[in-house]
Amino acid sequence: MRFPLIATFLLVGAVASATQAQPYPSKPVHVIVPYPAGGVVDGLVRSLGQPLGESLGQAVIVDNRPGANTIIALEACAKAVPDGQTLCTSSSDGMSFNPHLYAKLPYDAERDFAPITQLVWVNGVIVAGARVPYDSVRDMVAFAKAHPGRINFASFGIGSTPHFFVEWFRRTGGADIVHVPYKGSAQIIPALLSGEADVTFIAMGIVLPQIRSGKMKALAVTSPRRSPYLPEVSTLAEQGSDPQLQNWFGVFAPARTPQPVVDRLDAEFVKALRNPRFEEQFLKVQAFDAVGNSPAEFAEFLKADRANAKQVIARTGIRLEDSPTR
Structure with missing residues (x-):
């Protein structure tokens, strides 16, 4: 009876090794977007998706899951298989404010995600x-x-x-x-x-x-400096009332996604951000500023952003007890 059992273990090991040996990505990459189709973030991801898909050799599929102050989408992303085939976008709303805004969340913003790169600053x-x-x-x-x-x-x-x-x-x-x-x-x-x-x-x-x-x-x-798109308009800081709420969008993978996959995705997203066609047809039209930092730099930025969000919530007194998905 030992031989069939040993054969079974060998077969399972061979399948696992074959799976690990598969080049990444082995199938289309899904990006969960916590906003409706046709919106600015949807357009951002779809515009990046074409050059990204060409570079990865697989299609990039946008999965719109709006609602509940981005919680629905981020919960789905946090619970996805950490193999790099499912990613998600988020902003300060989901990653920095929600953890301080709600008493309970179905995800942990710090532990359940692997930061890949900050895509843009939103003017x-x-x-x-x-x-x-x-x-x-x-x-x-x-x-x-x-x-x-x-x-x-x-x-x-x-x-x-x-x-x-x-x-x-x-x-x-x-x-x-x-x-x-x-x-x-x-x-x-x-x-x-x-x-x-x-x-x-x-x-x-x-x-x-x-x-x-x-x-x-x-x-x-609301940016720290005057915008080249509206140079005649003063900043909130110049007017003496600045909570330092500058919106951004970034891309994340589920926690425990292999680091080589995270690094590959970072490199590919940064390359797509630097695409001259993307800059002309999307960034300038939407008045976005491309970022494209490393996973480590993005993680450090998130710590500072969460600290600022905590201070803003304390100053404004906004607090929600329950997650809107519950």
């Missing part, structure tokens, strides 16, 4: 409808103090980045501003144009045409 802007009687965030705060409850500040929901800006201006500036949640930028932009909403925070590339045509006003940029 953000505090933008208002053209008819508002203020031209800067400083003037907006002064108006809100003089006219309590008159300013409707649109957000993507409780705990979203625009919501943090609302609470920051309330707590640090004493501004009486009304928080109005919407489902996304597709609803916020018409609301600003019609006057239903007054102000929001949004990715600059989405509203550059409206700002340049005079249909919206840029009150401040």
Whole structure:
């Protein structure tokens, strides 16, 4: 009876060795995106997916799983097989704010993911409808103090980045501003144009045409320095009210993904980011700044970003007890 048993072990060992010997990737790579199809992040991943797929020799498939403040997508990514065939994108929302925002999460942002690379910085802007009687965030705060409850500040929901800006201006500036949640930028932009909403925070590339045509006003940029896309608009720091909330997007693998696979993916994503066609057709259009750092550099950045998120949450007082997926 020993010989069949030994043969079985040898067969299992041979299969395992053959699996390990397979070149990476051995099949299409899935990238889970925590936002709807057609949005900016979806476009970012799809634009990178073509040169990335050509370089990897396998198709890159985008798997959109929006909802629950990115928790649905990140839980799926954390529980995926750590073989490099399933990746995910995230931002400060899912990786830095959620761990401090919710008492319980179905994933651990520090332990359940292997950082690959920060893809981009998102140039953000505090933008208002053209008819508002203020031209800067400083003037907006002064108006809100003089006219309590008159300013409707649109957000993507409780705990979203625009919501943090609302609470920051309330707590640090004493501004009486009304928080109005919407489902996304597709609803916020018409609301600003019609006057239903007054102000929001949004990715600059989405509203550059409206700002340049005079249909919206840029009150401040949220980056540390003035943006080359709107050089005449001052930063929040220049206006004396900066929570240092600069959005970014990065790519992650499940924890325990082999380091050689993580390093290969980092190299391929960085190469795709440096593609001149991608820069012209996507980065400049969306007003994004490419990053493309190493896994170790990205991990260090995440530590600092989480520390800042903790401070912002403490200053704004926003806290959600339960994960919206439960």
